[in-house]
Amino acid sequence: MNTKSALFKPPSIKLLQQGEREAAREREEESWPAMMIACLERFVHENETETRAEDDNGRLCRGLELEGSIDYCSTGLASKDFGGMQGGKALALIRPAGAEDIARVVKAAWRSSNLTVAARGNGHSINGQAMTVGGLAIDMRSMDDTNSIKVGRFNNGSAYADVSGGALWGDVLERCVSVYGLAPRSWTDYLDLTVGGTLSNAGVSGQTFRFGPQTSNVSELEVVTGKGDTLVCSDTHNSELFFGVLGGLGQFGIITRARILLQTAPDMVRWIRVVYAEFDDFARDAEILVTRADGQSFDYVEGFAFVNSDDPVNGWPSVPLDPNHFFDPTRVPRSASPVLYCLEVALHYRNGDHPSTVDLVVERMLGGLRFCDGTRLEKDVRYVEFLMRVKEAEEQAKVNGIWDAPHPWLNLLVSSTDIADFDRLVFKNILKHGVGGPMLVYPMLRSKWDDRSSVALPEGEIFYLVALLRFSPPYPKGPPFEEMVAQNREIIQCCINNGFDFKLYLPHYNSELEWKRHFGNQWERFVERKACFDPMAILSPGQKIFSRNPQNL
Numbered sequence: 001m002n003t004k005s006a007l008f009k010p011p012s013i014k015l016l017q018q019g020e021r022e023a024a025r026e027r028e029e030e031s032w033p034a035m036m037i038a039c040l041e042r043f044v045h046e047n048e049t050e051t052r053a054e055d056d057n058g059r060l061c062r063g064l065e066l067e068g069s070i071d072y073c074s075t076g077l078a079s080k081d082f083g084g085m086q087g088g089k090a091l092a093l094i095r096p097a098g099a100e101d102i103a104r105v106v107k108a109a110w111r112s113s114n115l116t117v118a119a120r121g122n123g124h125s126i127n128g129q130a131m132t133v134g135g136l137a138i139d140m141r142s143m144d145d146t147n148s149i150k151v152g153r154f155n156n157g158s159a160y161a162d163v164s165g166g167a168l169w170g171d172v173l174e175r176c177v178s179v180y181g182l183a184p185r186s187w188t189d190y191l192d193l194t195v196g197g198t199l200s201n202a203g204v205s206g207q208t209f210r211f212g213p214q215t216s217n218v219s220e221l222e223v224v225t226g227k228g229d230t231l232v233c234s235d236t237h238n239s240e241l242f243f244g245v246l247g248g249l250g251q252f253g254i255i256t257r258a259r260i261l262l263q264t265a266p267d268m269v270r271w272i273r274v275v276y277a278e279f280d281d282f283a284r285d286a287e288i289l290v291t292r293a294d295g296q297s298f299d300y301v302e303g304f305a306f307v308n309s310d311d312p313v314n315g316w317p318s319v320p321l322d323p324n325h326f327f328d329p330t331r332v333p334r335s336a337s338p339v340l341y342c343l344e345v346a347l348h349y350r351n352g353d354h355p356s357t358v359d360l361v362v363e364r365m366l367g368g369l370r371f372c373d374g375t376r377l378e379k380d381v382r383y384v385e386f387l388m389r390v391k392e393a394e395e396q397a398k399v400n401g402i403w404d405a406p407h408p409w410l411n412l413l414v415s416s417t418d419i420a421d422f423d424r425l426v427f428k429n430i431l432k433h434g435v436g437g438p439m440l441v442y443p444m445l446r447s448k449w450d451d452r453s454s455v456a457l458p459e460g461e462i463f464y465l466v467a468l469l470r471f472s473p474p475y476p477k478g479p480p481f482e483e484m485v486a487q488n489r490e491i492i493q494c495c496i497n498n499g500f501d502f503k504l505y506l507p508h509y510n511s512e513l514e515w516k517r518h519f520g521n522q523w524e525r526f527v528e529r530k531a532c533f534d535p536m537a538i539l540s541p542g543q544k545i546f547s548r549n550p551q552n553l
C-alpha cells in the first residue's frame with residue numbers, strides 16, 4: 001500500500017500548521033508539566049522501547065494523573081485488528097477509567113508536536129482504522145462496566161439506556177433484557193462490537209430498514225473532542241458535533257457515553273429462510289418487505305447470495321438454520337444460474353401469543369412472495385439467542401483457525417437502481433465461486449438515515465448492503481490474502497467503471513481523490529468539522545483521512 005499518498009492535508013480547510021500549533025499550545029489555559037511533554041516527545045523520537053525505564057513511565061503517569069493506567073510494554077493489542085492485514089506499534093496503550101482520563105490524554109497529545117490518539121473499540125476493523133503508529137491507543141473496553149448501564153425514560157414515556165462508548169452491544173443486550181425487559185431497536189449481526197465503534201460507522205443489520213442504522217437510534221452523546229473538551233451533544237445541543245461524530249470514523253471526538261433508544265423486548269423470534277433462483281424475484285420481494293408500512297412486515301429482513309453447488313462453505317449447506325434442516329436443491333429449477341439467493345426474515349412475538357396466531361401472521365406476510373416452493377426453512381428461538389446468533393459461528397471459526405486468519409472483507413452500499421447489474425457483473429461473474437464466507441445482500445431505506453450525520457450514502461431511496469465476509473483458512477490452506485484484496489479492488493473498479501451509485505461501508509482509501517469521491521458533496525462539511533473539532537488531526541489516524549505528521553511521510 002502506498003502510505004505516502006494515503007496521508008494528506010485537505011486543501012480547502014487548513015488544519016493548524018506548525019507555528020499555529022505552538023501559538024495554540026501557548027494559548028492553552030491549563031498548565032501541563034513541561035516534563036511530561038518532553039517525556040512523551042522523547043518516546044516518539046527515540047523509538048527505543050527497551051529504554052523506557054520504569055521511572056519514566058512513572059513520571060509520565062504522574063504527569064497525566066490518570067485514574068486508569070498506561071502500559072508501554074504490552075501494546076500488542078493495539079497493533080492488531082480483525083482484518084489481520086495491518087500492524088503498527090503504538091507508543092502506549094491507555095486504559096482510561098473514564099472520560100476525564102481520555103480528555104487528559106488528548107490534551108497531552110495536543111501539547112506535543114506529533115502525538116496522535118486512537119480510540120480502540122474492540123478492534124474489529126479490517127484495515128487498521130483503530131490503530132495509531134507511535135501514538136496513544138485508548139482501550140475503550142476498559143471503561144466498560146455493565147453495571148453502569150442506566151435505563152431511564154423520556155417525558156413521553158419511551159425508554160433509553162445510557163451506556164459507555166466502550167460497552168459491547170452484547171452486554172447492553174444482556175443487561176437491558178434481563179433487568180428491564182427492554183432492548184435497543186437497531187442492531188448489528190454480531191454483538192462483540194463496541195457502542196462507540198459502530199456509532200463511528202453506522203451499525204446496520206436486518207432492523208435497519210425499519211429503525212435506521214444504530215446512528216439513528218441514539219439521542220445524546222458525551223464526546224471528548226480533538227481539543228480535549230468533554231461535551232454533551234444531541235440534535236439540539238452542540239448538534240454539529242453530535243451529527244459529525246455519528247458515522248464520523250472517529251475523526252471529531254471520542255464517544256465516552258451514548259444514550260440508546262430502547263423498545264420492549266419480545267420473548268421469541270420466528271426465524272425463516274426461503275430461496276430464490278432469480279435475483280429479480282429476490283430483490284423485488286426484499287424491497288416489498290422493507291417498504292411495507294410498520295406492523296405489516298417482518299421485524300428483520302436480510303438476505304444473502306450463495307453458490308448453486310454442494311460446496312460446504314459457499315453452497316447449499318449454508319442455507320439451513322439448524323443441523324436438523326435440509327435444503328433440497330432439486331426445488332430450484334435446473335436452469336438456475338450458478339448463484340442463488342436466500343431471503344432471511346424474522347418475526348418477533350411474545351410467550352403469550354398462541355402459535356396459530358404467529359403462524360397466521362407469518363403466512364400473511366409471506367403470501368405472494370416468489371421464492372421457490374419447498375425451500376422454506378424456519379425455527380423458533382429466544383430473542384436473545386437470535387441476536388447472538390453469530391456467536392456460535394465465531395466459536396466454530398476459532399476452533400478451525402479461521403477467526404484469527406486475515407479477513408479482507410469488503411462492504412458496499414449499492415443503489416437499488418444498480419443492484420441488478422451488480423448481481424450480473426459481480427455475484428454471477430467475479431464471485432460465482434463465492435468468497436469463502438457469507439455474501440450478504442439486503443435493502444435499506446435512505447429516509448431512515450439522518451443526512452446530517454457523517455455517513456456517505458448512495459443517492460437513491462433504496463440501497464443494498466453488500467457484505468463480502470471472507471472466512472478463508474490462512475494461506476497456504478486458503479488463498480493468499482493479497483489475492484482476495486485484489487479481487488475486492490476488481491469489484492470496486494467494476495462499480496466505478498459501470499458508473500454505479502455506490503459507497504464503501506466501513507470505508508478504507510489510500511488517496512485524497514478517493515476520500516473526496518467517497519464523501520462527494522459532503523467532503524467540505526467533513527473537512528470543516530475536522531477543522532472545528534480536531535484541528536491538529538490528533539484523532540483516529542488509522543483512518544488515513546487526515547495526517548498530523550505529513551513531515552514524517
Ligand SMILES: Cc1cc2nc3c(=O)[nH]c(=O)nc-3n(C[C@H](O)[C@H](O)[C@H](O)COP(=O)(O)OP(=O)(O)OC[C@H]3O[C@@H](n4cnc5c(N)ncnc54)[C@H](O)[C@@H]3O)c2cc1C
Nearest residue numbers: 121122123124125165188189190194196197203204250255
Ligand atoms: C465479525 C464482525 C461482524 C460485524 N458485523 C457487523 C454488522 O452486522 N453490522 C455493521 O454495521 N458492522 C459490522 N461489523 C463491522 C463493525 O461495525 C466495525 O468494524 C466497527 O468499527 C467495529 O467496532 P469496534 O468496536 O471493534 O471498533 P474498532 O474497530 O475498534 O474502531 C473502529 C473505528 O472507530 C473508532 N472508535 C472506536 N471506538 C470509538 C469511540 N468510542 N469513539 C470514537 N471513535 C471510536 C476507532 O478509532 C476506529 O477508527 C462487523 C465486524 C466484524 C469483525
